[in-house]
Amino acid sequence: MVEAYEKMCAGIGEDPADVGPAWLFAQDGVTGPIIGQRTVEQLDGSLRAPAIILDEDTLARLDELFPGPNGAKPALEAYAW
DSSP states (O other), rough: HHHHHHHHHHHHHHHHHHHHHHHHHHHOOOOOOOOOOHHHHHHHHHHTGGGOOOOOHHHHHHHHSBBOOOOOOHHHHHHHH
């Protein structure tokens, strides 16, 4: 799963660490994802996440790669509430 995620990120030209927060910003109801960088370099990289626009195909692929428990719900709904 992680290898598929990294391959997908490489295919869209984005760093995997930045795609996660970008995916969260693309979700209705998410106003501020919590990030956990440990270095200034990691923080600098993640500051561009709000500017990353993920197309519908990429969003659908992310939902396929990271479904909710037992695939019953989208992951955001399953883990957020």
